[in-house]
Amino acid sequence: MIIDHPLLGPRDAAEFVYLGDASLIDRPDLNNPEAGKEFFEYLYLRDNPEGIHRELWYHEQGDRSWLVVTRNTLTHEILNVELARQVALAMGR
Amino acid sequence: MWRDPEPQQHYDVIIIGAGHGMAAAYYLAKVYGIRKVAVLEKGWLGSGNTGRNTTIIRSNYLLPGNEPFYEFSMKLWEGLEQDFNFNAMVSQRGILNLFHSDPQRDAFARRGNSMLLAGADAVLLDENLIRKMCPFLDYENARFPVKGALWQPRGGTVRHDAVVWGYARGADRLGVDIIQNCEVTGFDIQDGVCRGVETTKGPIKANNVGVSVAGSSSKVMAQAGMRLPMESHVLQAFVSEGLKPCLPGVITFGAGHFYVSQSDKGGLVFGGDLDGYNSYAQRGNLPTVEDVCEGGMAIMPMIGKARLLRMWGGLMDMSMDGSPIIDKTHISGLYFNGGWCYGGFKATPASGYCMAHLLATDEPHHTATAFRFDRFNKGLMIDEKGVGAQPNLH
Numbered sequence: 001m002i003i004d005h006p007l008l009g010p011r012d013a014a015e016f017v018y019l020g021d022a023s024l025i026d027r028p029d030l031n032n033p034e035a036g037k038e039f040f041e042y043l044y045l046r047d048n049p050e051g052i053h054r055e056l057w058y059h060e061q062g063d064r065s066w067l068v069v070t071r072n073t074l075t076h077e078i079l080n081v082e083l084a085r086q087v088a089l090a091m092g093r
Numbered sequence: 094m095w096r097d098p099e100p101q102q103h104y105d106v107i108i109i110g111a112g113h114g115m116a117a118a119y120y121l122a123k124v125y126g127i128r129k130v131a132v133l134e135k136g137w138l139g140s141g142n143t144g145r146n147t148t149i150i151r152s153n154y155l156l157p158g159n160e161p162f163y164e165f166s167m168k169l170w171e172g173l174e175q176d177f178n179f180n181a182m183v184s185q186r187g188i189l190n191l192f193h194s195d196p197q198r199d200a201f202a203r204r205g206n207s208m209l210l211a212g213a214d215a216v217l218l219d220e221n222l223i224r225k226m227c228p229f230l231d232y233e234n235a236r237f238p239v240k241g242a243l244w245q246p247r248g249g250t251v252r253h254d255a256v257v258w259g260y261a262r263g264a265d266r267l268g269v270d271i272i273q274n275c276e277v278t279g280f281d282i283q284d285g286v287c288r289g290v291e292t293t294k295g296p297i298k299a300n301n302v303g304v305s306v307a308g309s310s311s312k313v314m315a316q317a318g319m320r321l322p323m324e325s326h327v328l329q330a331f332v333s334e335g336l337k338p339c340l341p342g343v344i345t346f347g348a349g350h351f352y353v354s355q356s357d358k359g360g361l362v363f364g365g366d367l368d369g370y371n372s373y374a375q376r377g378n379l380p381t382v383e384d385v386c387e388g389g390m391a392i393m394p395m396i397g398k399a400r401l402l403r404m405w406g407g408l409m410d411m412s413m414d415g416s417p418i419i420d421k422t423h424i425s426g427l428y429f430n431g432g433w434c435y436g437g438f439k440a441t442p443a444s445g446y447c448m449a450h451l452l453a454t455d456e457p458h459h460t461a462t463a464f465r466f467d468r469f470n471k472g473l474m475i476d477e478k479g480v481g482a483q484p485n486l487h
Contacts, residue, residue, distance in 0.1 A: 001378055014380040018370045018485055020324065043482050044322040044413045044469040048311035050373040073325070073373045 003069060004081050008062060015061035021046050022054035022068045025088050050074055056084060094258065095265035100272050100297050105129040106452055107290055107299040109277050109313065110306035112143045113430060113437065115260040116445020117303060117452070119177065122267035124446070125453035130269045131299075133292060135276040135306075138261055139254040142308055145375070145407030146438040147330050147364050149343050149354060151188045151248035152213045155204045158463030158475040159416060160211040165460045166443030167213065167247060173442060179259030181251050182357060186342035188248030189223065191230070191392065193237040193348045201243040201347075208245070216244045226341050229395050237348035237391060248343060250354050250362075256441060280317045280427065287317070287427035303428040303452050305444070308408030309373075310431035317424060321431070322413040322469050324484040327372040327406040328364065328435045329381055333399040335359035344392070351388030353396070361399055363389060367409065367435070369485040376406040409435050414474035415487030419447050419457065419464045428452055429466070434487055 001013035028038035051074055057067045066084035071077065105127050108114040111134035121127045135141070150170050152163035174181050192201050198217075205215035219241045220232065232239045261271055272294065279291035280302065289298035306313050311321050340355040353363035365385035368377040382404070389396040412418065412432035417440070419430045430448045433440060447458035457464070463475055469482075480486040 012380075013370075013378070020371075020484070040470050041320075045320040046311070046322070046324055047315075047320060048324050048371065050309075050312050050325075053371055055371065071370075073371045076372065076374055076378070 001076055001078060003078060006081060006083050011062060016057040017060045019056040022056050024056060094262050095271055098270045100131060100294050103298040104131045106301045107297060108132045108303045111138055112141055113441055113444040114305040115257050116441050117448035118269045119260045119264040120446045120449035121452060122264055122269050125449055127453055128268035132271050133275045133277060134273045137273050139257050142407050143257045144254060145405055146253055147362050148250045148253045150251055150439040151245055153208055153245050155207050155477055156475055160207055162443055162460040164211045164213045166440050169442035177259040177263040181255040181259050183251045185247050185249040187244060187246045188343040189242040189244050190345045191239050191242045191347045193240055197347055198241060205243050214245055214247050218242045218244050229393055231392055231394055282424055286425045301426050301452050303448055305430035307410040307431045307433045307437055310410045317427060323432055324371050324411050325373055326367045326409045326411045326485060327374060327377045328367050328409050329377040329404055329406045330364040331404045332402050333361040334402045346388050346392045349388040349391060351385060360402060367485055373408060375408060411484035411487060413469055413482040413484060414476040415478060416475035417464050418466055419451060419461045420466045
C-alpha cells in the first residue's frame with residue numbers, strides 16, 4: 001500500500017505504524033459522570049467495518065506525524081489521507 | 094459424506110459458521126443429546142478459515158485462563174479420530190519454541206511449569222539436544238544464536254479440512270442439518286430475545302442461536318446491534334514446493350515471529366506476523382511476506398533454497414487481549430464464540446465442546462469460564478503477551 005502523505009507525498013505503508021480506528025482521537029472526558037462506561041467503549045469496542053474505515057497511522061520511519069487514512073478494508077484502496085492534527089482541530093479538540 | 098438438506102422451519106439450536114461451529118454441532122448431538130440442530134455456512138465446508146490456517150496443534154500457553162482450555166483441546170485431538178471415526182492425520186511430532194537468550198530461557202521455563210501444572214507436557218531442551226533433532230538451524234547466528242527450546246512433544250499438526258469433514262460426517266449422522274451456501278442476513282430479535290435468523294434461504298426459527306464466525310464476528314454481531322472488542326486483521330501463510338522429510342516437527346523462532354512445519358505432502362508450511370491493519374480482504378501485502386521470509390532465513394537458512402508454491406491470507410478476529418470469547422450475550426438465546434486471533438485451529442475441538450456445553454446448559458464449560466465478554470469492563474483480561482488493548486500486537 002502507498003500512503004499519500006499530505007506533506008511528503010506518496011510513501012510506502014511499511015514506513016508507518018498502525019494504531020487503529022480514528023475514533024481514538026475522540027478521547028472521553030475523565031470528568032464525565034459516565035466516564036467509566038465511556039472509557040470502556042473507547043478503549044475496547046470497535047465498529048470494525050467491512051469497507052470504508054478511517055484509521056490512525058504514525059509515520060515512524062519518516063516525519064513522525066500522525067495521519068488519518070481513509071481506506072477500504074475489503075480492497076486495501078486508500079481513499080483519503082489527512083493530518084491527524086488538522087482532523088482533531090476540526091473536531092474542536 | 095453428508096446430506097444436503099433444505100432448512101426446516103424451526104430448530105432447537107442454530108449454529109452460524111461451519112468451522113468451530115461444526116465441532117459444536119457434533120458435540121451438541123453426541124455429548125449433550127441435542128440433535129435438532131442446523132449449521133449454517135455462508136460458503137461451502139472448508140471455504141473459510143478452516144482452509145486458511147497452518148494446521149498446528151499445541152497447548153503451550155501460560156495463563157490460568159487459557160492453559161486448561163488448550164490442554165482440554167489437546168486431549169480431544171488425541172482421541173478425535175477414534176471419536177468420529179475419520180482419519181484427520183493427527184500427527185504429534187512435537188513443537189519446538191526456540192529461545193535465544195538467558196531471560197527468554199527463564200520466561201520459557203516459567204511457561205513450561207505453567208503447562209505442567211495444567212497437565213500438559215513440556216521439556217526444556219538445551220542447545221546440544223536440539224542440534225541432534227534439527228542440525229539445520231543457524232546456531233551461530235550473530236544476533237540470535239539458538240540457546241535452547243521449550244519442547245512440547247504432544248504438539249504437532251492435523252490435516253485441517255479432514256477435521257471439518259470428520260465433524261460434518263459425524264454430526265450429519267446424528268441428525269444435524271448442514272446447510273451450505275446459506276448466509277445469515279439478520280437476527281429475529283424481539284423484546285431482548287433471539288428467536289431465529291434471517292438467511293438467504295429464508296427465515297429460520299430456533300430456541301437458541303450460536304454464532305461462531307471468527308474473522309467476520311463484528312460484521313455478523315452488528316446485525317444484532319452489538320459492537321465487539323475486536324478488529325479483523327489479515328494473517329498470511331505460505332507453502333513451499335514438496336520436499337523430502339526434513340523437519341522433525343513444528344519449529345518457532347523466538348526472536349522474530351516465524352513458525353514452520355512440514356505437511357504430509359512435503360511442503361514447508363510457514364507464517365509469521367499479521368500485516369497489522371484492519372482488513373477483510375483475505376490477502377496481504379509484500380512487506381509482511383519479506384518479514385516472514387527474513388524470519389525463516391534467520392533460523393534455518395536452508396529454507397532459502399526452497400521455492401514458494403502458494404500463499405494466502407485469512408481473516409483473524411483479533412480481540413483486545415489476544416484471547417477468545419465463548420459466552421452468552423445480553424440478548425437471551427444468542428450465544429457467541431469468536432476472538433480466536435490467530436490461534437483458532439488448535440482450539441477447534443475444545444471450542445466446539447465448550448460452545449456445545451454453553452448452548453446446552455446455559456453455563457460455561459469449566460475450562461472456558463474466563464472467556465467472558467465482560468472481562469474487559471472488569472479488568473480481567475487474559476493477555477498472554479502483556480501488550481494491552483492493541484489487537485495488531487497480539
